[in-house]
Amino acid sequence: MTINHYIFLSVALFCIGIIGVLTRRNMIVIFMCVELMLNAVNLLLVAFSKMHFLSASAFDAASKAGTDAQLFVFFVMVVAAAEVSVGLAIIVMMYRNTHSVDVNFLNRLKH
Amino acid sequence: MVQLFDFISIGTLNIPFAFQVDQLSAIFMLIITGVGFLIHVYSTSYMHEEASDQYARYFSFLNLFVFSMLLLVLGANYLIMFIGWEGVGLCSYLLIGYWYKNKDFSTAGRKAFVMNRIGDFGFLLAVFWMIQHFGSLNFGDVLGKAAGMPLNDKVLVGITLLLFLGAVGKSAQIPLYTWLPDAMAGPTPVSALIHAATMVTAGIYMIARSNILYTLAPVTQGVVAAIGLATAIFAASIALKQNDIKKVLAYSTVSQLGYMFLGLGVGAYTGAVFHVMTHAFFKALLFLGAGSVIHAMHHEQDIRKMGGLKKQLPVTHWTFLVACLAIAGIPPLSGFFSKDEILSATFSVNKIYWVIGVLGAVLTAFYMFRLYATTFLGKFRGTEEQERHLHESPRAMTVPLVVLAILSAVAGFIGIPAVLGGTHQLENFLSPVFAGSVALQHAAHPDHTTEYLLMGISAGLSVLVLLYAITRFSKKPDMDSPGGLGKLLENKWYVDELYDMIVVKPLHRVSVLLNNVAEKMGIDGVVNGVGKFVSYGSRQLRLLQNGQVGVYILIMVAALLILFIIQLFVL
Numbered sequence: 059m060t061i062n063h064y065i066f067l068s069v070a071l072f073c074i075g076i077i078g079v080l081t082r083r084n085m086i087v088i089f090m091c092v093e094l095m096l097n098a099v100n101l102l103l104v105a106f107s108k109m110h111f112l113s114a115s116a117f118d119a120a121s122k123a124g125t126d127a128q129l130f131v132f133f134v135m136v137v138a139a140a141e142v143s144v145g146l147a148i149i150v151m152m153y154r155n156t157h158s159v160d161v162n163f164l165n166r167l168k169h
Numbered sequence: 170m171v172q173l174f175d176f177i178s179i180g181t182l183n184i185p186f187a188f189q190v191d192q193l194s195a196i197f198m199l200i201i202t203g204v205g206f207l208i209h210v211y212s213t214s215y216m217h218e219e220a221s222d223q224y225a226r227y228f229s230f231l232n233l234f235v236f237s238m239l240l241l242v243l244g245a246n247y248l249i250m251f252i253g254w255e256g257v258g259l260c261s262y263l264l265i266g267y268w269y270k271n272k273d274f275s276t277a278g279r280k281a282f283v284m285n286r287i288g289d290f291g292f293l294l295a296v297f298w299m300i301q302h303f304g305s306l307n308f309g310d311v312l313g314k315a316a317g318m319p320l321n322d323k324v325l326v327g328i329t330l331l332l333f334l335g336a337v338g339k340s341a342q343i344p345l346y347t348w349l350p351d352a353m354a355g356p357t358p359v360s361a362l363i364h365a366a367t368m369v370t371a372g373i374y375m376i377a378r379s380n381i382l383y384t385l386a387p388v389t390q391g392v393v394a395a396i397g398l399a400t401a402i403f404a405a406s407i408a409l410k411q412n413d414i415k416k417v418l419a420y421s422t423v424s425q426l427g428y429m430f431l432g433l434g435v436g437a438y439t440g441a442v443f444h445v446m447t448h449a450f451f452k453a454l455l456f457l458g459a460g461s462v463i464h465a466m467h468h469e470q471d472i473r474k475m476g477g478l479k480k481q482l483p484v485t486h487w488t489f490l491v492a493c494l495a496i497a498g499i500p501p502l503s504g505f506f507s508k509d510e511i512l513s514a515t516f517s518v519n520k521i522y523w524v525i526g527v528l529g530a531v532l533t534a535f536y537m538f539r540l541y542a543t544t545f546l547g548k549f550r551g552t553e554e555q556e557r558h559l560h561e562s563p564r565a566m567t568v569p570l571v572v573l574a575i576l577s578a579v580a581g582f583i584g585i586p587a588v589l590g591g592t593h594q595l596e597n598f599l600s601p602v603f604a605g606s607v608a609l610q611h612a613a614h615p616d617h618t619t620e621y622l623l624m625g626i627s628a629g630l631s632v633l634v635l636l637y638a639i640t641r642f643s644k645k646p647d648m649d650s651p652g653g654l655g656k657l658l659e660n661k662w663y664v665d666e667l668y669d670m671i672v673v674k675p676l677h678r679v680s681v682l683l684n685n686v687a688e689k690m691g692i693d694g695v696v697n698g699v700g701k702f703v704s705y706g707s708r709q710l711r712l713l714q715n716g717q718v719g720v721y722i723l724i725m726v727a728a729l730l731i732l733f734i735i736q737l738f739v740l
Contacts, residue, residue, distance in 0.1 A: 062433060079722050080726065161718045161719070162718070164718065165717060
């Protein structure tokens with residue numbers, strides 16, 4: 059599998075995520091779409107990391123190329139986990155207040 | 170000469186705040202304070218009907234007027250003179266428009282101010298030119314340096330013409346004389362002050378003060394003489410048909426000022442100053458007398474509704490008669506000597522001018538005695554109500570009248586010419602001031618026989634006309650509106666209408682145009698346009714904030730895409 063396959067998959071996932079965020083009104087679905095985008099990025103990071111490592115280890119067996127990207131993926135996951143906890147808390151609070159998870163319901167700031 | 174402090178000091182130009190008293194200033198100071206004092210005394214009684222705050226306002230303006238005039242004649246350089254010059258202009262505006270609630274009166278005040286400004290403009294330019302050419306404004310420096318210049322030097326002619334423009338505005342000569350008759354809108358003592366002691370004599374003083382400049386510029390002298398003569402005869406012709414007692418006096422002032430300028434123009438500086446002095450006495454007397462009549466008639470000013478006031482107003486009548494005789498040039502009253510001095514000087518310069526001058530003098534006698542006969546002789550033509558209330562004015566008004574009458578009668582004796590066996594004390598007194606001009610002029614005096622003849626002609630004609638006017642107007646004053654030439658004269662040759670048409674109306678139209686187009690469309694358009702654009706733009710921008718989270722994100726994504734495209738393809 060060449061790097062192109064990974065890129066296509068990742069871009070497809072990211073686009074699905076964007077379209078989901080733009081078109082859906084259910085807050086939980088939007089939330090999942092955001093996760094989808096984050097993970098599309100993670101996937102791309104890992105794929106490039108692997109690619110760099112392979113090309114570098116061909117000349118130097120002890121190469122550590124690409125490890126920083128893998129570390130970055132962990133970092134993104136941690137942030138995503140934190141975001142999930144905050145986001146879910148917001149959704150729960152919203153449901154308690156409005157008995158709905160429809161984002162368009164939250165337009166009262168404009169008045 | 171007293172120097173108080175340095176007023177303006179720039180580079181080599183130094184203008185001190187300095188006063189100077191010499192024979193010329195002394196004469197003017199005596200006239201201003203003397204006549205001014207009598208007018209103040211008179212005013213205390215004349216203005217007693219005013220409310221106390223208005224009364225205070227009146228006297229503060231009156232005193233500011235006298236102050237400005239004294240500043241004008243005391244200044245030791247042209248700048249101090251200019252301060253006083255502007256001061257009297259301001260005070261005339263304030264006093265003419267004293268009854269500011271009447272729109273006509275305040276308009277008359279404004280007219281006086283605007284007309285004066287036109288003249289001031291000339292004065293100011295002359296002052297700048299003097300700074301540029303002589304590097305000083307002190308009378309001593311300027312006149313001293315000018316004395317060494319050749320005849321008809323271009324700079325001198327220019328400066329004198331510009332100064333003369335100032336004098337034309339201030340002293341009401343053609344073409345800027347129309348404000349003076351309108352100045353009648355003010356209280357009568359103010360008219361007396363403006364016409365006799367202050368304001369209009371400022372122009373004469375200024376030219377007499379700069380006499381060397383004028384003597385060295387015969388071109389300007391010619392202009393001065395011609396304008397003076399034209400004004401004298403023109404104003405006299407208008408005065409023939411006026412029916413307002415103060416209007417007649419106003420035009421007679423303009424006419425007499427014309428004589429003074431004629432005197433200045435032909436180099437008879439002493440004669441002009443002499444005439445200023447005698448004129449101050451008899452014109453103040455005439456105005457105060459007219460004020461007394463108006464007071465008695467309860468603010469009626471139309472002479473056609475007067476008549477026969479001789480019995481009820483004896484003091485006013487006699488003093489008025491003295492003033493009329495004096496202004497008509499009947500010997501031995503003061504007007505005869507001063508006018509004759511100007512006319513005989515004119516005769517030695519230009520015979521035609523003399524003929525026109527005598528004609529003007531004859532007209533003066535005619536209109537003054539028409540006024541006198543219509544007002545004081547014949548039968549009373551007012552309402553019965555007015556007749557019952559006719560009364561002689563209180564002492565505060567009659568005493569100044571008597572004092573002025575005595576002065577009008579005897580003031581001429583200080584200037585008896587040599588031909589009549591006098592020594593002309595005034596000329597000797599003023600000779601230091603005019604010495605330079607006299608040395609340059611070597612005017613040929615007409616011989617004694619001619620001079621007797623000239624005096625005889627002018628005085629004799631005046632007496633004849635005077636008698637004719639009395640006989641004609643005491644019985645049957647002209648009550649109807651005249652036709653033909655008379656109508657032209659009654660309407661003042663339509664000069665006001667002419668000015669209105671060629672100056673005021675076009676200016677008015679331009680300002681209306683500017684108001685409608687430039688102001689409303691241009692300036693207002695820009696200001697309102699900015700406001701409208703901002704408020705329209707913000708209304709449109711507000712629509713973006715519609716509260717739909719999806720839309721926000723869509724915009725965000727679109728913006729990101731655009732940034733990517735720019736990043737990848739454009740740069």
